[in-house]
Amino acid sequence: MDSRYDHTLHEEKTYQLWAGADAFNPDSRPSRTGRRFSIAMPPPNANDPLHIGHAMFIALEDILIRYHRMLGDDTLWQPGTDHAGIETQFVFEKKLAKQGQSRFNFDRETLYQMIWEYVQENSGIAVNQMKKLGASADWSRFHFMLEPELVETVLETFKKLHEAGMVYRDLKLVNFCTRCGTSFSELEVNYIDQQTPLYYVRYPLADNPRDHLVLATTRPEPIFVDTHLAVHPDNPKTKHLIGKKVLNPLTQSEMEIIADEFVDPEFGTGIVKLTPAHDPNDFEVAQRHHLPIISAIDTRGRMTENGGKYAGLKVKKAREEVVKDLQAAGLIEKIDEKYAHRIGTCYRCGTVIEPLPLPQFFIKVKPLVEPVLSALDNDEITIHGAGHDKILRHWLENLKDWNVSRQIVWGVRLPVWYQIDGHERDIIISAAARESGQISDNLYSILKRFSLTEILENIQKITVGPNVPYVISATKPAGNYIQETDTFDTWFSSAQWPFSTLLANEKKHDRDTATSRTDFDRFYPTSVMETGYDILPFWVMRMLMIGKFATGRFPFHTVYLHGLVRDPKGQKMSKSKGNVINPLDMIAKYGADALRMALVIRSSPGLDKSVGETDFRAMRNLGNKIWNAARYVMNAQHQPKTDRSLDEKVASKMPKGDPQFTDKISRLVDTITQQLNDYKIGLAAETVYNEFWHWFCDECIEQNKAGELSDEQLLQGLLTFLKLLHPFVPFVTEAVWQELRQQGVISQDEKLLILSSWPAGKMK
């Protein structure tokens, strides 16, 4: 054995050894305990290279998986990758842009195929990188989110929700990003503080145009569609205005003043203009009072034809023009330039979110949320993660109905079919026509020029009026129907990951035929969901909601939330700061064991973790320490002590070994076992590190040198430590194990450390 452990000589080889023995596949060995342990791996984006956050989840989950495998549980780590709808389409569109193209050059089907191929090209990268980290997932069960078997489950769940009356289509104000060209749920909107001008606009009174009311607004540009103003019904200053009429400062049409309690009498002048099509509050007021909802801004962020002379202008430009015109007409009282304001932006690209009235599909969340809340109340679900259970509760209690429609192609297409006959004028088709470029018109007009088949082949997207009847069905219904072009929110499919993957295993492979149990029966519910706290509301919450609904059971009862990985100074890693740590570089330099251990040791659920190169170096040293401790123990086995008298003296003093040593070892096993059972992974890593280095190496090996501890006990100690260390640093411990076998120090039957049994302590 070399005097140094060189990870580059062992990691690849060791992983091959495990894979060759089918060590990750639960079908290749019987359970020794009758218990099961399963984890659904959070699927990384199929086309993304791994970052340090992935290394964190791989390390934590692999520790749990290896531990339970060694305990003898029926252990499955179910791997896969995600299509990551908007993320991926966004990246792909940037690639298209570099080639001077855009998604508008392609029909829906072609674009989908192009993205599919792009993702396939890159999909091996993530998996190979996970293997480099030592992930002992069962790759024979690997799934990709858009495989037909998984999509089938997603569609079934939607149908089931529909049949339970929990799906509806409604014209609502949705959060729309005009750059990404799609709507988002409330979770994907980032609010940022901004200083924007607050305009005080004069509205001439209808019966006396020389007099006027003044009200404050940050958004003057849609004034031309406004039809009403509002005041608080009990505000003495404005009470007399209720029912009065003013003139729209841009169009001179008459506007009525209504009363609604939502108006804050203290703000501005206590008078509000209502723009129901572009403000969530105003929208609600409009519904209460049955006011018209007139759109002023379209999905590309331009003023609609309702905008008269402003039509076609972008929002920002239109605002400038409107203000200029109002000023020219003497209708601006004053401008507060430094009004502090919060503004919704797209979490993806930072563009200002426009609330737009669009018909979208919604899932009623109330019936989904309630079982989760009561499960939290009854401690049926345990969340490890520094108070994030309370954040989850807060989300659940305030959740709005879930808008699952996305106007992108990269995803699961909604199984929604609109009835064509009699509704041709309410169905707007956008298509990439071969000769005429892009066309966009209602179906009635387009059918005069093209056949329906031609249209369907070249379709990009459809926009369907809110009153067109539809059918929900995985396959095309008989008759004249056209399928919705929207796709599901990515999180709607990932919410089903813990069971859609297991169901797909049976569809694809007919697993475990010996016991005739399906993977779903065998591994569902999964044992623990381990993921970052940053996707608690997006993913974990939705998995609980949808999993319970679709399967009748929660997909897991324990959640472990790890924190963000930060740089050595505790700062967030970002490309612009240049402090990003690439896990692959660290693996090349210090080894996967070192990377894993550095991330995990002393980490705490729910709290962020700082790491830097000095940490990786320190943990690389641990690998070397293990290697050299093993070298010493092996030599001790082979070379009898030269000082016979000392040996005899020792033998007479401790004929059956040192009971204190044995006792300490089994107490240690108990401690670490308990810590792992309690999900105190960071603490378990620290304990085994300290005890191995500072007790076993610093004390026990020295005692052996002095003849105070027998060789046999020392060997037993080493073997126990190799097992205890294995989940944390799998490569070096397995490499040592193989050396011990080759040198005949341990039995040839003990083929692999990964499949050996966890040491027994004193505990039951």
Added chain:
RNA sequence: GGCCGCAUAGUCUCAGUUGGUUAGAGCGCUCGAUUCACAUUCGAGAGGUCCCAGGUUCGAGUCCUGGUGCGGCCACCA
């Protein structure tokens, strides 16, 4: 504004298990050692008002109340 989290050695990063001996680790620092498993090493050492103020207790880093500082989530209205 509502809720949540964090505060422990050196301008560092963090553990601390049910409330129980002298509060720990990594990195850094000082002094020394080593052909003897490992210089990717070993030994010795310096370094602490456990944020502050009260309280509960035989006993508080740990539990309670209030405060301070930092961070996060959410709601903030035209």
